[in-house]
Amino acid sequence: MGKSLGDFHLTDIFLQTFTHEWETMEIEAERNIIVSKEDLSTIDQLNQEQKIAYHKILSSVYDTTSTAFFVDGPGGTGKTFLYRALLAKIRSQKHIALATVTSGVTTSILPGGKTAHSHFKIPLNDDEGKTCNISKQSSIAQLIKDAKLIIWDDATMAERKAIERFDQLLQDIMSNKEVFGGKTVIFGGDFRQTLSVIVKGKKNDMIDVSLVKSHIWNHLEKIHLTENMRARLDPDFSSYLLRVGNGTEITTNQDEIKIPPGINVPFIDDASSITTLTDMVFEDLYNMAADNTLPINKAILMTRNDFVHEINDILIDKFPGDEKCYLSFDQPLESSGQIQNEDFLHTLMPKGLPPHQLKLKKNCLVMLLRNINPTEGLSNGTRLICREFGNNVQAEITFGSFAKKIVFIPLIPLESPTDDFSSIPFKRTQFPLRLYFAMTINKAQGQTLDYVGLYLKEHVFSHGQLYVALSRAKTATNVKVLI
Numbered sequence: 126m127g128k129s130l131g132d133f134h135l136t137d138i139f140l141q142t143f144t145h146e147w148e149t150m151e152i153e154a155e156r157n158i159i160v161s162k163e164d165l166s167t168i169d170q171l172n173q174e175q176k177i178a179y180h181k182i183l184s185s186v187y188d189t190t191s192t193a194f195f196v197d198g199p200g201g202t203g204k205t206f207l208y209r210a211l212l213a214k215i216r217s218q219k220h221i222a223l224a225t226v227t228s229g230v231t232t233s234i235l236p237g238g239k240t241a242h243s244h245f246k247i248p249l250n251d252d253e254g255k256t257c258n259i260s261k262q263s264s265i266a267q268l269i270k271d272a273k274l275i276i277w278d279d280a281t282m283a284e285r286k287a288i289e290r291f292d293q294l295l296q297d298i299m300s301n302k303e304v305f306g307g308k309t310v311i312f313g314g315d316f317r318q319t320l321s322v323i324v325k326g327k328k329n330d331m332i333d334v335s336l337v338k339s340h341i342w343n344h345l346e347k348i349h350l351t352e353n354m355r356a357r358l359d360p361d362f363s364s365y366l367l368r369v370g371n372g373t374e375i376t377t378n379q380d381e382i383k384i385p386p387g388i389n390v391p392f393i394d395d396a397s398s399i400t401t402l403t404d405m406v407f408e409d410l411y412n413m414a415a416d417n418t419l420p421i422n423k424a425i426l427m428t429r430n431d432f433v434h435e436i437n438d439i440l441i442d443k444f445p446g447d448e449k450c451y452l453s454f455d456q457p458l459e460s461s462g463q464i465q466n467e468d469f470l471h472t473l474m475p476k477g478l479p480p481h482q483l484k485l486k487k488n489c490l491v492m493l494l495r496n497i498n499p500t501e502g503l504s505n506g507t508r509l510i511c512r513e514f515g516n517n518v519q520a521e522i523t524f525g526s527f528a529k530k531i532v533f534i535p536l537i538p539l540e541s542p543t544d545d546f547s548s549i550p551f552k553r554t555q556f557p558l559r560l561y562f563a564m565t566i567n568k569a570q571g572q573t574l575d576y577v578g579l580y581l582k583e584h585v586f587s588h589g590q591l592y593v594a595l596s597r598a599k600t601a602t603n604v605k606v607l608i
């Protein structure tokens with residue numbers, strides 16, 4: 126059974142030594158990131174807009190006058206593609222470039238990507254103090270000092286205070302009062318895709334806490350990408366997406382956006398409509414199970430976790446092959462009455478945790494739920510195909526720089542999220558995996574999918590969420606929406 130550091134009841138001195146060694150390993154890995162041929166090849170593929178941005182940013186990196194940038198572009202305009210080209214160029218010259226994202230969901234999309242919290246120890250909320258927890262003499266500070274470029278993707282999802290603390294940290298480490306201590310920093314994102322910055326916040330509350338309201342905003346040189354590279358083969362679809370994202374698509378009297386007829390799957394009843402949608406998206410389920418070389422890049426997107434589990438259960442039952450079912454070991458983190466009951470804990474399904482009953486089959490697609498080893502390609506959000514089952518799950522990485530690599534996923538203890546107030550705090554020991562037939566819209570951010578099924582079992586709470594979901598697809602013919 127896997128254990129966490131806390132299970133060993135280590136003394137403070139041991140814990141400090143362990144943390145120090147762990148950090149040293151992480152820094153060493155960061156300094157030695159291997160650039161894949163695929164990432165290097167992105168440099169020659171940049172479109173005109175990306176090329177101009179690429180050269181402008183590189184001249185800031187190598188000149189003495191450094192600039193901070195904001196790369197703005199609707200979904201699919203190749204922001205990530207541009208970052209990958211920049212990271213590949215700088216790292217291939219044996220320099221350090223740090224890739225940061227706001228949310229753990231998107232860490233796997235950038236090579237060597239880590240959350241801002243784990244990279245720069247930025248406090249996540251006000252209770253944790255006002256500055257980043259990094260001393261000027263530490264090896265992390267030295268790494269930051271040595272970095273030629275720092276990229277922070279999805280900065281539109283970050284609270285401005287976090288970015289202001291990051292600015293203070295860089296000024297302190299660099300002993301330089303210029304913005305970001307005179308370092309070349311790129312922020313990027315798409316305000317149309319901002320799902321929620323504050324829990325249950327209204328649009329104006331979200332704007333108030335976002336980067337645009339910070340004094341830093343005016344210091345950022347804006348770079349705009351406009352060509353939708355994801356949907357470039359379907360210009361009408363691309364224009365429709367932009368109207369949805371900009372809030373200019375015509376709405377009904379109830380402020381609802383009409384889904385074009387070709388995309389819409391009419392609702393008859395729950396069971397038959399789900400069958401229609403799943404058959405459309407996964408028409409080749411038998412081929413997927415039989416041919417372990419087939420790239421699987423499709424998913425059904427939904428608004429809520431419990432709906433996702435329902436669809437995943439239906440599809441794993443349909444997926445041909447023998448089932449392997451792993452049962453988790455669940456323990457409460459607080460001791461009181463009802464929550465002591467393990468059977469009750471088994472029924473809980475908070476976000477970011479694997480299910481109590483993890484049903485898998487050979488060649489089915491799963492998503493990793495934790496950063497096990499980002500420098501070796503195992504990040505939160507990494508997509509894998511299950512190959513063999515034993516004490517570990519043997520799986521193959523499907524996309525990105527580590528594609529085709531065989532990895533072993535261990536059993537680990539995972540705690541329920543602290544920001545999920547509907548759940549009881551507990552620890553689940555399970556493989557950190559979830560089936561990938563269906564996922565929440567939130568989890569799909571940053572991805573490009575060959576086929577998207579969208580099941581809106583309840584109204585999406587914002588145009589932004591609808592926009593994120595639809596804009597994962599490349600053409601209108603490869604999107605189906607069931608309402």
Ligand SMILES: Nc1ncnc2c1ncn2[C@@H]1O[C@H](COP(=O)(O)OP(=O)(O)OP(=O)(O)O)[C@@H](O)[C@H]1O
Nearest residue numbers: 170171172200201202203204205206354355571573
């Ligand atoms: N210059 C290019 N040549 C070929 N393909 C490209 C180019 N730029 C982007 N793409 C492809 O277009 C798709 C979308 O690109 P990317 O994910 O970088 O966009 P994005 O702006 O980061 O999107 P999102 O905001 O939705 O995360 C990807 O499949 C990417 O590989």
